[in-house]
Amino acid sequence: MGDASIDLGHARQHAIDALLKILHDEPSIEKAVLGQDLFGLLRVILWLGSGADETGIRSRITQALGPCGRFWEGEIWVSNEETSFADNRVYSAAWEEGFEVPGIHEDGHDVPLTDRLRIDDRTRTRTAWLPRFREPVWTPRHGWNEGKSTDEEATVGPPVVVFYSFKGGVGRTTALAAMAIQLARMGERVFVVDVDLDAPGAGTLLSPDEGGVTRGLVDYLLDAQLGDVDINDYVHRIRREKLVGDEGGEVIVMPAGSVDEHYLMKLARLDLEIRGTHHPLEHVLHAARAKLEPDWILIDSRAGLSPAAGLLLDGIAHLHVLFATSSAQSQLGIAQVIRSLGAERIRRDYEQANVIVVHAMLVDIADVEKLARPQFHAWLDEVLEAQYWVTKESDPEDSYWNTGDDGKQDAPGDAIEIPYRYRFAFFSSVDDVVLDLLEGPYKALGRRVLMQFAAAEAVDGSERG
Missing domain, CATH: 3.30.70 (Alpha-Beta Plaits)
Structure with missing residues (x-):
């Protein structure tokens, strides 16, 4: 050297x-x-x-x-x-x-x-990306607020699912919206949090029935430092039948905030670094569970190696939906995230964090698909082999995702393909494309998420094992 x-x-x-x-x-x-x-x-x-x-x-x-x-x-x-x-x-x-x-x-x-x-x-910044991993805030259980005992109140809660991409513009927020709508149409209450603070979108895509709030996550994090706050003052609700159906479900959205002339000033005051054992987002999750009682919590992450993304990928969530494309830039970044969620946790005696990989923006052109699809699957297999799986022989109690799970339909190696859709390039409201979000690859992604928590009859008994 x-x-x-x-x-x-x-x-x-x-x-x-x-x-x-x-x-x-x-x-x-x-x-x-x-x-x-x-x-x-x-x-x-x-x-x-x-x-x-x-x-x-x-x-x-x-x-x-x-x-x-x-x-x-x-x-x-x-x-x-x-x-x-x-x-x-x-x-x-x-x-x-x-x-x-x-x-x-x-x-x-x-x-x-x-x-x-x-x-x-x-370190100065991005402390959440460093190898001081944590466990999720509670044990996930679908239907957690039905028939729970007093002893369970502090230990169980709704599944927390993070949607992440290394590069922006790959359909991540649209897929999250599709998941929220599907769940609401099952009669579920879904809490959506927009943590893409630098480029908010989920709060606009999932617009309120009427009016809406002028405050959001940024305001909540700043205000909570000064005293008690009510999370209901920072969310809007979606109950319109065209979007959520008639089964009694709803989508509760905490936008990043109102992107007005004051937003940048607020964002500049926000500290997303982990200090000791304090996690900046834990207060939000606990308040949501206590005040909103959602069946699911879906979080839209900032892309890249941002501080906000680090907070969501350090183990606080129960499931991480990772969006990758066929581009080299995207795959290099997602490989580092998979290493953080897999190999780095294993080396420090944690189980791997649970992941679903989405092959996003697959172009519907035969010659392109013929090249892109096998390249993507070969890349993913190589990354999982090196940075995520443990060997089946080293995991006799089946505590980890191991090489024996490769090929199972709920395993990380079975990527969900969501092709690019030209009609999604522009639409005035998610209501205009809601039917597209209930079928095809979005339905397949929704089913995969449900499988991770054995949360619907459609799972057909297929669980990790």
């Missing part, structure tokens, strides 16, 4: 590999933290046992991390009997907030793991 050419990612990985080897060879090091300041400079904290050769250990680490170049300035802090109480508190805090290292080296080979090394990075 050359000093001038090495980048931060390779320097960090080299430091991890070097420290893992040193810890393996030096049992007198009780534990260690590899830290990083806001500028990417690496530093090491050591806890040494009695009799440790501190001078020798320092020398070995300094030499081993030398190839990290400009990202390594030789900063080694040691906690021992002579360390001050104040310094020890700082060191202990770094250990407590750190996370265990990944289990795979950058070149794909296994490295010797140890619970004696943690990584503590200092």
Whole structure:
């Protein structure tokens, strides 16, 4: 590794590999933290046992991390009997907030793991994308508010489904609207949240029966910091029969907000970073469950690697519907998301997050389809094999999505195809295309979502297993 050419990612990985080897060879090091300041400079904290050769250990680490170049300035802090109480508190805090290292080296080979090394990075933004994963806010259960016991009230709730795409303009919001309408026509109450804060659309597409609210999610997040708020003041309802049918269902929409001359100012005040254990969206979900009692919560995500998308893909939801196209840009981004939802969680002893993959914008031209369809499926198979599945042999209790599930109709590898529709290029209201949203690929996507939660007779008993 050359000093001038090495980048931060390779320097960090080299430091991890070097420290893992040193810890393996030096049992007198009780534990260690590899830290990083806001500028990417690496530093090491050591806890040494009695009799440790501190001078020798320092020398070995300094030499081993030398190839990290400009990202390594030789900063080694040691906690021992002579360390001050104040310094020890700082060191202990770094250990407590750190996370265990990944289990795979950058070149794909296994490295010797140890619970004696943690990584503590200092970050400015996009904290939700970093590997401090969480579990969903509650256990999903269709019909959760029917016949629940007092003991279950805080532990069960409606399924939370996130719709995400790496690139915009791929029909993600339209598919979410189709899902909401299908569920409402089954007599369900659906809560839709527009978290595409930089380019809101769900609140406009799913327009209110009349009037509407001038506030939305951005306002709710800002107002809730100042005191109690009522979520009902930030939503509008859709009950018109042409859209939701006559089974008693409804769609409750929390738009991003009113995109007026004040919206950008509000957005600039919004902090979507995770501070400690606080998740900015948990308050919204709990308020919705308590005040609106929805049967389903559908969330429209911002595209790309945005802070808002990170919040929705860190494990808080029960299902993630990922929209990818045949373009290289889209597939590169979705591959990183699948890795985050799969391999990165597995390496830290979490189950994979549940996903459905949609092959979006498939052009209805025979010659194009002939090339695009096999390329997409080959790409998806390769990504899932490397970044999502575990082997069937390593999962005897069938706790994960494993290679034995490949080919099942509810498994992530069975992509839903939603072709490009020219008539969707322009329509004045979703009411004009509602019949299109109830059939074909949208119906297939709706059925797949229902299958994940065994939520309808149409599932025909097909469940994960």
